[in-house]
Structures are given as C-alpha cells and as structure tokens.
Amino acid sequence: MSGLTVAVIGGGRWARALAGFLLHNQRRAPDRITKVLHYRPPRELVRAQEDNRSEPDAAPLDVAVAAGEVPDVSAVDSAQQAERRQVTSINVSELGQADVIFLAVPAPSVRKVLRLAAPHLHGAQSLIHAIGSVIPACEEHPHTTLISHAVGEETPIRKVGGLAGPALAPDLEEFAPAALVCGSRFDEVGTQAIQVLSGHSLLVYTTRDLIGVELSRAGSSVIALAAGVANILDLGTPARAILITRGAAELARIAVKLGAEERTFFGLAGVGEFVAATERRGSADFELGRLLGQRVPLAEAQKQVGRVCDGPSMVREAHLLGHKFHVRTSIVSALYQLLHGKFDTKDALMALLSTDIHNEHE
C-alpha cells in the first residue's frame, strides 16, 4: 500500500471534523496517508448560505483536534500543536497534489466551488463528497442534480464517491464509535476510502450504489426533521421507529426511480444514519424540527438553529420527485404541508403517523 495525499474542501463543522479525523489517522498510520491538505473556499462563495449562522468561524482544525483523544501522546497540548503543524492549509491551485479529495460544502455552493477548483483537478483523482443534499433544479440546470453528477458536469474528475452513515461531526471529533458507507461505481474509490478513513473508532463499508448512498444521506435530513417534530410532542421511541422505517420505505421508493437500490436505505447509509440523525445530539435538522413543532416560523427557526439545515429543501425536492414519479409519500407530504404553514402541528403529527397503506412492502 502506498500512502495517499488527502485534501478536504470546506470550512464548516463537517469538513473540519473530517480533516481532524484524517490527521489523526495519518499520525497513527503514516504509511496510509502521506499528507492532509485543507482548502477553505473563499467566504463569498459560501457566505450566502452561512451568513445568518451563528457558528463561529473557527480556525481550520482547532475545534476538531481539541476535542480529540490522542492515545499515544501524553500531553494533549503538545499533541494539538504537533497536529496543527502537520495540517497544510492550501490554495485552490494546490488541489492537484491530492490523490483523494473530500468535499464538504453546503449544497447550494457546490457548483461554484467545483468551478473554481476545476482547472486544478485531473483524472487521476478521486472525489468523495459528504454532502447530505441534492442540488435543487435551477434555471441553468432544470433537473434535480445529484452531487456526484454535478462533479462530472463541472470537473474533469470521473472517480466520484459519496459518504453516508451513522457518523455525525461530534462522533468524529470525539472518536466515538461510528460507521460510514462509501458509495462509488469505482471499487478503487471504496478501497481508498477504507485506507484513509477507517481507524480504531470508525468502520468503513463500501457499496457500488452511489446514488442510493447520496439519496439516503439527503433523506436523513427529512427524517431528522420529522423526528424533531415528534420529539417535541413527546411521542416516545415507537413513534421515532415508525418515522425511521416507514420514512426509509418512502424515500427508497423515490430513490429507486432515480436508479438507487432499495436495500441501501435499509442499511447503514439509510436506517443506520436515520437512527443517529434522529437523536438530539448533533443533527441540525432535528433541532429545526423541534422548533417547528413549537410553532416557530421556519425563517426564525433556521436562525435559531444557526447551522446548515438541508431538511426544508430536501422535503421540497422529495415532495416534487414523489409527485413526478407517482410515488405515495405520506411523511414527506405532511412535512411539506407543515413547512408551508398549511398544517397545524397536531394535524401534521396525525398526518405524519397516519397512513392508508397497510401492506408493509408497498
């Protein structure tokens, strides 16, 4: 095995957690990772999405590393400094050095960031994204676009992968046991993901169902939102279990029409991630759901959460796609009504958990 140079693109919490985790892996197994690079896209590219967030604009890796447990070094302070010395903040033009690039930027800025980076990227590289969203249709691109497709449309990179699974940013920061699935049509990409990501606290699985991985991760924000609503109304664990499993079934029906495999939704990338995303800890969309459940208007609720919430736009996309493919969507539709103020919380709740389908496999 020869060591890989890894780059992380993004300035948000996920990107920092990922970069910190990779650094940690590099220290443990320098034969696997030669170098960890970190590229923060210019603020103006991502500002539109992050402007109203209260998240502090921390230095690249402080947060990620500070919380990390570093097993083989006694003095935590010196370990932090050692790690900070090894992180290399780079300009966009240096991205060409990387063998594997992780992309973690807000979905609406994906195309802009990729366009900026494209002249420096090349066909030998792999790009693995960790973005829980699809790109909504816009004037220039009239169809809903998967992140992986956008990479193909904007850059010369062909070897694309996506990450999903029960691993939230705090899990990576704290080295809590977690798992990720890397979906890619190229087996090489999965092998690279295992090489650089798997470590003592993180399990990495692979699948060729890239579309399924991307869509189940995008779907997890929908489920988290619904679970937030259910949580504030104190419905208990069975309600959460229903939302997760029936939500997975509903999202899978839509995703299959886009080329995904159904079973991905019932594995780590789907139900696995949904379980983690519907806990209080970590998920921004879960918090948003709780606020909506307390009748806080959407805009105000987003301000209060202060982090990127993909839920509302994903609910909208899922609703439109369900309509387009004639797929029944009870949970998604109820959320859609709720987000548009057409339901009172009680009604929405009833709708979330009511159904006229009684065959589980329909």
Added chain:
Amino acid sequence: MIQSVLVQGFQPVSDYPLLRFHREREGIVRETTQRALSAVLLESAPEYILNDACLQEIRRLSESSAQEEVRELPEWKRLWRSLGGKAKRELEHDLRALIADYAQDIAGGFNKQVYNFASQVVPPALSLLLSPEKPLKLPLQMLQPHKLLDSLAERLQVQGPLSHLRKLAEVGTLVCVPTHLSNLDSPVMGYALQAAGLPPTTYGAGKNLFTNPILGFFMRNCGAYRVDRRIRHDLYKDVLKTYSQVILERGYHSMFFPGGTRSRSGKVEGRLKLGLLGTALTATIEGLRRDAGESTGTRVRPIFIVPVTVNQQLVLEAETLIADYLKETGKARFIIEDDESAQLRRVVDFARSMMTAAGAIVIRFGQPMDVLGHSLNEVGQSVGPHGQLVDLARYFWVKGRPQALPQRDAEYMNQTASAIARAYRRETVLLPTHLLASVLWRRIGQALPGLDLYRRLRQPLDLHVSHADLLADVARLQTQLRNKRHHLGPRADGTPEQVIEAGLAAFASYHTEPAAIRTPSNAVSIGDRQLLYYYQNRVESLGDAE
C-alpha cells in the same frame, strides 16, 4: 460548425489505412492469435477453455445445421474426447491452433480495385436500376451518369461537423458508432463516409451476410470482418475483441453498431453493448502504456468515437422487426435471417420507393468524443467541462503509470456508453413518417383509452382523423420537438401540410399495408397499427430518460 452536404460527386480520400491492409493481414492474424492466447491463459488453463468451447460448439452444431463452420461437429467431438489424455504443452498447442483458425476466419480483407469499383460503379448503377423514370428515358440518362447521382443525392443527406471529423481522421483513428435499424445501414454508412470525404472503415458484419456469394465478395474486399454471432462461448468473443483491438491499435478506422443488433422496436438505442466498443478503450490504454514506456510496440494514434444517427423515412425490414418485437418480449430473435432484406423483390421495391420519396435517409454525424466521452478540440486533444485540456493518460493511472484495471475500465465504458446514448437522442433527425405516425398513434390512444399496448394494436377500430385535426396535431408536435431542440429533417421541417403529404406518400410507396391512408373525404384513416407504433417509437424514445 455543423455542415450539411447533399451527396454529390465524390471527393474520395486518396490515402487511408485500409490501403495497407492486405500487406498487414497476416501480421494482424498472428498478433491477434498471440495476444488472445496470452490473455486467455492468464484467466484460465487450456483444458478448461477448450472443454468449454468444445461442449458449447458440440451442442450448437448438434441442434442446427452447419454453415461455413471453422470446425465441423466430428472434429469438435474428436478434440473434446482427446482433452483428458493430453499434456499441457499439447493442450496449449491445440488452443493456439483453434485461436489461429478463429482469427483467420474473422479477419477481413480489402482490395482497392474492388472497393473503387464498388464505390464508383455501384451507386450510379443503383440509381439507374432504381430510377423511377419511365424506362424509355433510361438510355438518355445513361449518357449522363451525374444526373443519376443527383437524384440519389436528393434522397441521402449527410450532416454533422464534417470538416472537424476530416481533420481528426488525419491525426487519429475514428470509431464510428451508428444507430442501427436495417441491414442496409452498413452500405449506407460506407456511402455516407465517402460522401463526407471521410476514409472507409473496417466493420464487423454478421457471418450470415457473407453467405450470399456476390454480397460476400464485396464485403470481404471492402474492409468488413466476419462476426459469427451463433458462437456463444467466451473464447470466440475474446478472439474477436482482440482482433478489433489489434486493428484499432494499428490505426484502422472502424465502425461498430453498439446497439448490437437492429433496433426491433424502432426506438433509438438506449442500452448499448459494450463488447466491441470496449476495445476502443483497451486499445487506448495500450497506446498510453506504450507512450509511457510500460509496453512495447509502435505508437497508437488517439482513438476518437463518433456517434452517428442513421435516420430513415422508411425501414426495409420494419414489418418483420416490429412483429418480432411484439412477440413475447425476451423471446425476440437476435439473428433474423429470413426478413425482407433476404428477399430481392422487397429490396428492389424498397429502393424504388426510396427514390420517389425525397429526403429518405439522413445520416447525421454527432460531435466526436474521446473514449471517456470528453469533447475534442480541433487537433484532437481532450477537453474538459469548461474547455480546459485534460490529460487522458491520468484517468488510467495506477501509482502514476497508465495501467488497465478491469472494474474501473468497465465503469468508464458504462459512462461513455451513456454519453453515446445521449448523443443519439440529441442527433436523431425526425422525418415525416415519424411525425405522422406519432400524431396518429396518440389519436389511437385517445380512441382506445386505458388499454395496454397489445389491445391498442388489436382492438377493432375504424379511426378517421379529419384533415384539420391532423394539421393541428402535426403543428403542435413540431413546436414541441423544436422547443426541445430536436432536429426535423427535410420536409419534416416544412408546413404541417407538407409533413402529412410526404408521410402518406412514403407509407403508400412501400409497405404491404400502408400505415395510414387518405380517404376520399380528405381525412386520414388508420392502417397497419404495428407500423404506426414502430415509426412513432422513434419520436417517443427521444423523451425517454436514460
């Protein structure tokens, strides 16, 4: 950049790779044999490979009559019985001999005189034979052969970025990948290449087409190689692919029909076969490896893929193909030997109707791409999404060196196949029969609501569509298609009146039962619904998602 030419007098390319084929033929067969042998031996042992080939051939030949076989049934039986007692060296010897026989059987030929004869004498002769004019006028026309060509030219249009393609043919090797509707597609493509000032290509043709002594003679000498689609075992397919790769590496322009067989439904191909097409990729990798000093051999010129749509107003074998498609899907025959193209009378009828129905065939070359689907600049360099140059070799890097990697390369090929399928949709040219069939088929759907395809085809129905309704339908369809930037061919781009006129005339001119007929009251009544369905499928398939 798109040029459209009417086929007129030829400006043939004077120098092209096939001219040296007869000198290289034996070397190609040898190289194919050697490389196929080493490749299959990497995967398996000779006894297993021979065992599989023998058993499959014994079964096939026991069930069907032999026809120009490389080995007869008794030989296969003898070989199979002897396998058990042979040493490894003897087995390898047997395997090499079998591969060499296959390579010899596949390899085509090219004879400049025969080719020139075919390309210069046949078209005017064809025009003459098929002239719609009164026989009395013929002697006059014989004195002016160019007039005959003019009349053929009106029926056959060639479109596309032709000057770009001509430049690319000088610096690299072209792989033309046309859509496939009819057995006439390969001669028509040969004709179109010449009209476009592009070099002739070698191409694989079904072995059944070689059985006709005259056709076989021309095909053998005009660059076709033989593909025996009845042989199902892997060894034969490996030899065939190796042959294709070797000739691509040696710079012979090639043509594959990636649909694998003629489209049964009339739809534009959406799913492509990757077998032979994949050899464009393997040959490219071999070339990059030679450039990087990883492999030895002469330099391989870059390989460019050119999607082409062959658009026909009428399809010779339409009736047989659609009937076959509508039989329980899945049981459709892959090889049809007894269709209209095997009946001289039908071919002559067809050609005659071609001559009377203007704009009968449009061949449209699409934008060329590299083997990974990138666009190409004027000098044949690969270009990325925003116009930047990309280094093709890097896509094949393993630790900084180009290398074949089966899973990766298969996925690259999937992506290229999707790019070709998208190009087919973009570059399809619709003709009056397609538009007319499309609007009439919709009317049938309205008249028989809620029925499935089979009932819509068979439920008794006496449907007349008034002239005014039909005009409105056609105008609406034209607008829809134009909005989606689909190409409307000659007359299909005219007034709705012209579309209906041309479509009805074409339908009346050839098929056994016309697909639609004009009634005395100037309405149009539905005829052969299977044919309507077949021709409208061309339009319908453009809207299909990938």
